[in-house]
Amino acid sequence: MRTLLRRTGTHTCWLCGGWIDVELPDTHPMSWTMDHVLPLSEYPHLALDPTNHREAHRTCNSAKGNRPVVKGKTSRNW
Numbered sequence: 001m002r003t004l005l006r007r008t009g010t011h012t013c014w015l016c017g018g019w020i021d022v023e024l025p026d027t028h029p030m031s032w033t034m035d036h037v038l039p040l041s042e043y044p045h046l047a048l049d050p051t052n053h054r055e056a057h058r059t060c061n062s063a064k065g066n067r068p069v070v071k072g073k074t075s076r077n078w
């Protein structure tokens, strides 16, 4: 599924509208990722639904995924 979309998709980031270079390694911040329009935490049955899939840069995808953290509950101890 992932590789099919990567090959047949428009290679346009649905979050910033920019072009995605699919040749970039997965570790690259501007590399290709598959994003889910509806979060899988609420719509797990849509995980494999292509209509819920969008292409996005890794950095755009993770920026969107950065939900506000509940105050007083951080993952790091400074």
Ligand SMILES: [Zn+2]
Binding pocket: 013, 014, 015, 016, 017, 018, 056, 057, 060
């Ligand atoms: Zn983007």
